[in-house]
Amino acid sequence: MNQCKRILIVDDDPNIREALKEYLEFEGYEVRVAGNGQEALALLKINEKPCLILLDLMMPVMNGWEFARAAALDAGISQIPIVVTSAFIDKVEDIKARGLLSKPLDMEQLMGLANECCPAI
Template identity: 45%
Template sequence: MGTPSLVLLVEDHVDSRELLEEFLTLEGFTVETAGNGQSAWERLRRPPCPDAVLLDLMMPVMSGWELMRHVREDARLRELPVVVVSGAGSSQPLPEGVLATVPKPVDLGELRATLARVVAAG
């Protein structure tokens, strides 16, 4: 059996972050977390690169939109699979390069299926 996929979970709400981290860990993923886009950007700039990012869009310090702009401008990270997990309405355009979305409140079955598909494709 191979090494578990590494997921970077970027979520500013502590309760949501802890719940999703526990769920993903039970699903067999290795999980690292960041409480805002700035912390996530600092983590993404050092190896190893995660296999996928679960990204909230509405965060303090640096939003998900700002983080995605940095990611897409970095040649090493440009193809990084990103799944947006957000309560932002569907009227909001998604950042360039987002592969999938899972609305809040999160349906854990949908999250499991979406993440499995994104990691397998990457």
């Protein structure tokens, strides 16, 4: 079992990325951020794997659907749980997601999923 407290936030909105990063770091998580799916894939290749990916759908360069398809084909990434964080949660049927959080995010729900996917060390 992967026993880390590392989360990757993939969202093109810098305000959302920073707010989530600050909140999760305050809660004891190590956080990395990416502005689109392509940046996220690059980070996943060079850094230790997170226990959870928070994934927005509507992003430039590589959107959430494209990222999820690429991640599913990579054995080193495919086992990492994805939680979709989007205003468009009704459009995620083709993404194998551990959870769906509608924006604006409910932080209590977010922490429940984070604690479930990232058990204490």
